[in-house]
Amino acid sequence: MMSARIGLGSVTRRVAFAPVIGRNQIALRTLILKRGVQIQSLPPSASEEILNAQRLKRPSSPHFTIYQPQLTWLSSIANRATGGALSALLYGFSLAYLVAPDTFTSVNIVEFVAGLPDYLKYTGKLILAAPFTFHFWNGLRHLSWDMGKLLSLKGAYRAGYAVLGATAISTVALVLM
Amino acid sequence: MASSMILRSTLPRTFASAAGRSNSLRSALQVRAASSTTQYVPGGPILKGTVNDPTEFPHPSRMHGSYHWAFERFLAASLVPMTAAAFVTSGSSYPVLDGLLGLSLVMHSHIGFDSMIVDYVHKRKFSVLGPILTWTLRSATVGVLIGVYQFNTNDIGLTELIAKVWTA
Numbered sequence: 258m259m260s261a262r263i264g265l266g267s268v269t270r271r272v273a274f275a276p277v278i279g280r281n282q283i284a285l286r287t288l289i290l291k292r293g294v295q296i297q298s299l300p301p302s303a304s305e306e307i308l309n310a311q312r313l314k315r316p317s318s319p320h321f322t323i324y325q326p327q328l329t330w331l332s333s334i335a336n337r338a339t340g341g342a343l344s345a346l347l348y349g350f351s352l353a354y355l356v357a358p359d360t361f362t363s364v365n366i367v368e369f370v371a372g373l374p375d376y377l378k379y380t381g382k383l384i385l386a387a388p389f390t391f392h393f394w395n396g397l398r399h400l401s402w403d404m405g406k407l408l409s410l411k412g413a414y415r416a417g418y419a420v421l422g423a424t425a426i427s428t429v430a431l432v433l434m
Numbered sequence: 435m436a437s438s439m440i441l442r443s444t445l446p447r448t449f450a451s452a453a454g455r456s457n458s459l460r461s462a463l464q465v466r467a468a469s470s471t472t473q474y475v476p477g478g479p480i481l482k483g484t485v486n487d488p489t490e491f492p493h494p495s496r497m498h499g500s501y502h503w504a505f506e507r508f509l510a511a512s513l514v515p516m517t518a519a520a521f522v523t524s525g526s527s528y529p530v531l532d533g534l535l536g537l538s539l540v541m542h543s544h545i546g547f548d549s550m551i552v553d554y555v556h557k558r559k560f561s562v563l564g565p566i567l568t569w570t571l572r573s574a575t576v577g578v579l580i581g582v583y584q585f586n587t588n589d590i591g592l593t594e595l596i597a598k599v600w601t602a
Contacts, residue, residue, distance in 0.1 A: 341550065344543035348574060349538075351581035354589075363590045363598065371602040380602065393517070396510060403507050432599065 328417040339388035342399045379432060386431040387424065394420040394427070505544050513538055520593040532591045536582045539592075544575045 324330070355359045370378070398416045401407050407416045492498070516535045523531070548571060557564030586592065 298459065337546075340543075340546050342548060347539060347543060348578050351585065352574065354585050355577055355580075355581035358584065358588070363595050366595065367598045367602050370599050378602075393514075395512070400507060400511055414484040431600075 328414055331393055332398075332417050332420065336392060336399065339392040342388055343392065382432045383428065386428045390427040390431065391420070391424040395422045487572065509538060509542055509545070513542060525592060526590065526594055529586070529591065532593050533583075533586055536586055536592050537579070540575060540578050540582060543578075544571065547571050 350361070370381075373381070398407070398420050401416065402413075407413060495501070513535075516531065516538060519528075519531060520535055548568070550572060551564065551567050555564045555567055557568070582592065585595075589595075590598070
């Protein structure tokens with residue numbers, strides 16, 4: 258049995274609304290002779306291709322953009338983002354020192370930072386300390402999950418708020434150091 | 435007639451969505467064995483093979499699976515006392531600690547980046563970009579290890595640098 262692509266919407270509509278007596282004859286005549294319909298023979302395996310071609314054109318409903326912000330997934334993605342940012346900094350500096358060791362000596366770097374105005378120094382410390390402390394404390398929270406502790410919703414939320422509090426306190430402590 | 439055609443073609447997909455993870459894993463392995471790219475369409479990859487093919491399990495390896503997981507947690511846990519120690523001492527007095535901390539930090543970062551690649555750019559869906567990023571990460575990590583070694587040997591070392599920059 259072969260599936261066929263036939264465009265017969267208007268023809269079948271006309272046949273359906275015709276009076277009952279003459280319907281069969283109209284159907285026979287219109288479908289076979291009068292319309293000159295293009296029929297394309299396809300093997301059964303072609304149906305999957307047609308289906309997938311249709312699927313590619315379909316839009317998808319919003320999912321990631323409408324998920325309610327919650328401490329659980331926000332802290333999770335923040336842990337990954339802070340870890341990625343700090344690692345990118347480590348990788349960047351190490352590769353820079355590898356290709357240009359004379360430009361990135363510790364003496365140069367310390368001199369450069371010492372020459373910056375005070376507000377920039379505090380901003381820089383804040384930008385470095387906050388991700389580091391958050392990643393540190395949330396990492397401890399993650400390790401406690403790995404040991405089977407604090408896996409309930411209440412436990413995860415309490416630990417999450419504790420992490421936020423510890424992050425704030427230790428960031429302030431580091432910036433003022 | 436047309437409806438039975440569509441029913442037959444979507445039957446393997448229905449089975450796939452019902453069986454869930456094992457089937458997608460099987461299809462991934464089959465695709466790798468068949469050495470052809472899996473075409474991805476919205477709704478999931480088009481699976482090769484029939485429902486009567488046996489499930490293929492990945493063979494155990496110390497680099498993957500639970501070994502990898504346990505090593506990752508052990509590494510992260512070991513970073514806690516090392517960081518605390520680095521805070522209270524100076525890098526010049528304990529260069530071995532400094533070197534260990536640098537090595538552990540780089541390994542921890544590498545595993546983190548690798549998890550991001552596996553999560554967002556898996557080679558099952560991104561058959562070209564996934565492996566490219568994986569190998570870029572590996573070569574970058576090698577470069578970073580050499581750079582960290584050079585910096586710790588020829589210069590003051592990571593902990594000392596951070597301490598000096600912080601109080602500059």
